[in-house]
Amino acid sequence: MIVFAVCDDExxxxxxxxxxxxxxxxxxxxxxxxxxxxxxxxxLDSKQVYDILFLDIQMExxxxxxxxxxxxxxxxxxxxxxxxxxxxxxxxxxxxEPYDYLLKPLDEVRFRHTxxxxxxxxxxxxxxxxxxxxxxxxxxxxFSQLIYCEVLGRKIYLYxxxxxxxxxxxxxxxxxxxxxxxxxxxxxxxxxxxDYVRGCHDGRVQLSEGGDIxxxxxxxxxxxxxxxxxxxxRRHYRGxx
Numbered sequence: 001m002i003v004f005a006v007c008d009d010e011x012x013x014x015x016x017x018x019x020x021x022x023x024x025x026x027x028x029x030x031x032x033x034x035x036x037x038x039x040x041x042x043x044l045d046s047k048q049v050y051d052i053l054f055l056d057i058q059m060e061x062x063x064x065x066x067x068x069x070x071x072x073x074x075x076x077x078x079x080x081x082x083x084x085x086x087x088x089x090x091x092x093x094x095x096x097e098p099y100d101y102l103l104k105p106l107d108e109v110r111f112r113h114t115x116x117x118x119x120x121x122x123x124x125x126x127x128x129x130x131x132x133x134x135x136x137x138x139x140x141x142x143f144s145q146l147i148y149c150e151v152l153g154r155k156i157y158l159y160x161x162x163x164x165x166x167x168x169x170x171x172x173x174x175x176x177x178x179x180x181x182x183x184x185x186x187x188x189x190x191x192x193x194x195d196y197v198r199g200c201h202d203g204r205v206q207l208s209e210g211g212d213i214x215x216x217x218x219x220x221x222x223x224x225x226x227x228x229x230x231x232x233x234r235r236h237y238r239g240x241x
Contacts, residue, residue, distance in 0.1 A: 002030055002122065005050035007037040007067070008083065009059045014038060016106065017054050017083070024115050040067035047210065049161055050078060052118050054102075057084040068096035075198035075208025079118050128180050130158075132168050139166065143180060147209055149191040161209065184226045186215040194230040197223075 004021050008014045018034050025032040035050055037043040040062040043055075053071075057064035068080055082101040099121070100114045128143040145161045151172040158166040176185055183191045186205055196208050200223060204212040215223055 001032060002052065002119065003033045003035065003048075003050040005035040005037065005043070005048075005053045007040065007043045007053065007059075007064070008056040009039050010056070011038070013056065013083070013104070020106070020108070020111055021054075021115075024112060028119075030119070040064065043067060044070055049209070051122055052079045052081065052099075054081050054083055057082055058086070065096065068098070072096055073198075075196060075206075077195045077208075079121060081114060081118070130178060132158075132166060134168050141166065143182065143193070144195070146183075146193050147196045147207060148193060148213055149175060149183075150213070151189050182230060184223055186213070186219050186223050188216065190214065194227055197227055200224065 002025070004025075006014055006017045006021070008017065014036055018036055021032070021034055024030075035046070035048055037046065040059055044062070044067060053076075055064045055068055059067075062070065064082060064084075068082070071080075079099040080096060082096075082098050083104060083106070084101060085104040099118060102111060102114060130141045130143065130146065132139040132141065141158065141160065147159045147161060149172075150157045150159070154169055155167050156170050156172060156175055158168075160166065172189070172191075176183070176191060179191060182194050184194055186192050190213050192205055192207075192213060198206040198208045200206065200215055200220060203215060203217065203220075205215045205223070206212050
């Protein structure tokens with residue numbers, strides 16, 4: 001499923017973008033959900049999770065640019081697509097790491113082309129998965145949905161985007177070997193997905209989904225270095241550097 005979010009303080013544009021997204025997703029048989037926000041404050045106050053955000057720049061305070069910066073500071077790693085009426089705003093938006101921008105009035109061909117690229121980006125990011133076997137059942141979880149992993153005794157718990165939890169029996173070292181570079185072992189009992197790390201303070205890793213987990217004192221510096229490298233790699237992958 002792809003979760004879209006649209007934020008615009010003009011009801012007409014909010015309806016327009018949502019309608020275009022709905023038509024696009026239905027024509028391509030994409031399971032989807034569309035979240036609507038009529039202000040930057042409403043978006044910032046929400047705890048809902050989304051993959052692609054369409055954000056108007058010209059809004060009442062906080063405007064789209066400030067809203068985007070707040071979201072990035074809080075750990076939002078989704079695809080950000082600015083909507084603007086002024087081309088000049090584009091050059092002020094790079095710090096917010098936009099995926100693309102669209103000019104008003106929206107051009108349908110450009111809109112769909114941007115969506116095609118964004119969808120392909122999400123698919124490429126989700127190709128890595130973890131397969132969990134429990135008895136005769138099998139569950140496949142995309143790495144992108146895993147916030148962190150914790151071992152308690154002989155059992156591993158996987159905490160997922162949206163609040164889901166999966167537990168199974170496995171050695172923690174074996175699990176770590178299956179994960180890619182976005183996962184960092186911040187503690188002997190925890191693996192964290194760097195995509196969801198908002199910061200580190202007083203021996204705790206703050207998570208963008210809320211809450212925190214411990215980081216051992218000897219691994220704090222390694223976490224900071226891994227996070228900086230990970231952010232640089234994401235910007236390079238998306239063509240931002």
